Amino acid sequence: MTSASSPARAILQGIPAAPGRVAAPIWCWTEVSLSASAPGLTGPAGLERLRRVIEQVKDDLAAKTARLQAYGATAEAGILEAQGLMLDDPALLDGATALVNQGRPADDAVAETMAPFAEMLRASDDPVFQARAADVVDVVEQVRRALHGTAGMPPPPSEPSVLVARDLAPSQTAGLDRALVVGFATEQGSATAHTAILARALGLPAVVGIAGLVDAVRDGQLVLLDGDQGTVLIDPPPDAIRAVRGPAPVLADAAPAVTRDGRRVEVGCNAAGLEDAQRAAAAGADGIGLLRSEFLFLGSERLPTEAEQVDILTAVTSAMSPR
Secondary structure (H helix, E strand, O other), X not given: OEEOOOOOOEEEEOEEEEOOEEEEEEEEOOOOOOOOOOOOOOHHHHHHHHHHHHHHHXXXXXXXXXXXXXXXXXXXXXXXXXXXXXXXXXXXXXXXXXXXXXXXXXXXXHHHHHHHHHHHHHOOOOHHHHHOHHHHHHHHHHHHHHHOOOOOOOOOOOOOEEEEEXXXXXXXXHOOOXXXXXXXXXOOXXXXXXXXXXXXXXXXXXXXXXXXHHHHOOOOOEEEEEOOOOEEEEOOOHHHHHHOOOOOOOOOOOOOEEOOOOOEEOOEEEEOOHHXXXXXXXXXXXXXXXXXXXXXXXXXXXXXXXXXXXXXXXHHHHHOOOO
16 A cells, blocks of 8 residues: 555555546445354255255356356356356366265365365466456355355445445456445455456456455545556545546437338347346337346345336336337
């Protein structure tokens, strides 16, 4: 960390992970700690619960994968598809089953089964393979949280913010609300990790590998995050804030799509929710060709009611009115 002229105006140096500059208050990500034990995780009941949870996590990953694809990040969606394949690997369930049959709780059994695979990746001489250990850990933690009935995401911030955390898993990064998280900074991570790759695909400025970050900032503190230089400026001066370009404006072009020879072309969009529909309408789309309705309830801890589904779908279709 290097300090500027004002003692409070410190510049924290990290690794550039995703380009872009943004000024916003800090949202300190609170990682939920799991209890040492939870009921129903041993014996036959624990195995049955583990099987159900694996399917649940696979469904969550499939929804996030489809959302990335709808956003246009098709290649990056493969990151979460690979995590789904880990859950399909018989080695996971077979290894965990053997440990549960020996008396281990299901959450510990999953962690112990997958630990050798993560260690093998960390031991690689290739930094890219080293970074992939985070994906194995991510899969384990998703399963463990689901076994404990704990959400993988804390409650979102109340305003657009820069997320600050010790680390972010790829699945957590893919689940961020882009309207409320405008960038992030972490103590751990690398530019080649999947979290950084997803940040670039989502257009989220990011800086990783900032030693002492969490202890150096406080919730709500204004910062200027520079994903090009790999810095976080604490309490930036007004002129620095004014120099930061705001979010890219929504492209407005409501004119119909017509080829040079006069043929009218109907343009439909893939929409993952209200924000996508609004942008598509402003850009002149004629309608929604594919509405990924599973995303409308992503992150919910319960099934939506019929009235809630009607409200959300009405808002999406209204955004395209009068098309």
